Amino acid sequence: MSTSENLCSIEPVEIAPLAKIVERHQVWSHMAAKYGVENPVPPWKTSLDGICDALDQGGCGPEILSFVDRRNEEDTLSATVYSNLPYPENQLVSLAHSLVARGVIDETELQERLTGIRARLEAG
Amino acid sequence: MVDEITDFEVLEIAVRELCIEKGLFTADDHRSFTEFAEHIGPTPAAHMVARAWLDPEFKKLVLADAIAASREVGVDWLQPTGFGTPSDFTALHVLEDSPTLHHVIVCSLCSCYPRPILGNSPEWYRTPNYRRRIVRWPRQVLAEFGLYLAEDVAIRVEDSNQKHRFMVMPVRPEGTQDWDEDQLAAIVTRDCLIGVALPKVGVTSNAITDTRPAIHPANH
Numbered sequence: 023m024s025t026s027e028n029l030c031s032i033e034p035v036e037i038a039p040l041a042k043i044v045e046r047h048q049v050w051s052h053m054a055a056k057y058g059v060e061n062p063v064p065p066w067k068t069s070l071d072g073i074c075d076a077l078d079q080g081g082c083g084p085e086i087l088s089f090v091d092r093r094n095e096e097d098t099l100s101a102t103v104y105s106n107l108p109y110p111e112n113q114l115v116s117l118a119h120s121l122v123a124r125g126v127i128d129e130t131e132l133q134e135r136l137t138g139i140r141a142r143l144e145a146g
Numbered sequence: 147m148v149d150e151i152t153d154f155e156v157l158e159i160a161v162r163e164l165c166i167e168k169g170l171f172t173a174d175d176h177r178s179f180t181e182f183a184e185h186i187g188p189t190p191a192a193h194m195v196a197r198a199w200l201d202p203e204f205k206k207l208v209l210a211d212a213i214a215a216s217r218e219v220g221v222d223w224l225q226p227t228g229f230g231t232p233s234d235f236t237a238l239h240v241l242e243d244s245p246t247l248h249h250v251i252v253c254s255l256c257s258c259y260p261r262p263i264l265g266n267s268p269e270w271y272r273t274p275n276y277r278r279r280i281v282r283w284p285r286q287v288l289a290e291f292g293l294y295l296a297e298d299v300a301i302r303v304e305d306s307n308q309k310h311r312f313m314v315m316p317v318r319p320e321g322t323q324d325w326d327e328d329q330l331a332a333i334v335t336r337d338c339l340i341g342v343a344l345p346k347v348g349v350t351s352n353a354i355t356d357t358r359p360a361i362h363p364a365n366h
Contacts, residue, residue, distance in 0.1 A: 143151045143155075
């Protein structure tokens, strides 16, 4: 049995809202340098960790996206469609990709939510 | 501060909100795990090793029951849920080095790591490149971290798995005879606890290691 064949079946296809984010490339290293900030990781990193742990344990999370599948797909996507992103940006975008690929999040719904959240955050 | 809203910040919120709305997890779950992620780090593990170097009785406890020894340095592996995190469980083993045996840890399957006591794993630890190569060519990979071991030092690579976590107790270095626990803990870096470095007087930071892509990516 080839283990590699069983590791991961995620398709490294382009998902439009995520492709736009990759293209804009507002990665933490650039932003931190631009604003003279020294934190090694972006402020949303621990919240992303919280999402991953909560998915692994909460409600129906593990049935939809198990821990092993999540990590395998992150490895595959980070080496392919998101190879231009550093960590942890590649972890975040890969997670979103896995959820869209499973139909948990609809691509249009994701784009609308991204637009809505940005409007909210900029409404200050 | 970064006075600009980035796409990644927005995406993290979007994914979180949608997961909560769709019932994948609750807001309380998320908050609890995020708080856990905020406070973990390698300091308790460094103190566990430093105290074991100073106190033979504590060292026995570390080697016999690392979960109990963790509590002595302020880490309860049952937190934050009452039965541990979903991926860490409550099984820690401390691997004692000797002058002729060196341990190094890996998770060849994914990125299992003793997070409650060591914090989040470094980026390189997660990569397929490290995970594959440390198993096949440990001596060479350790040399890439700047750790050159003599040929008469055996290397044991311990593969973490979903039920067991490991960390390394290195040999106490020369030149630390009169040191107290805090002084010793300062040189027990995260890299030493993984096994890609040895504690050394005057060295209190980790190696900065480039993350290399795997030559044969995960699906091939």
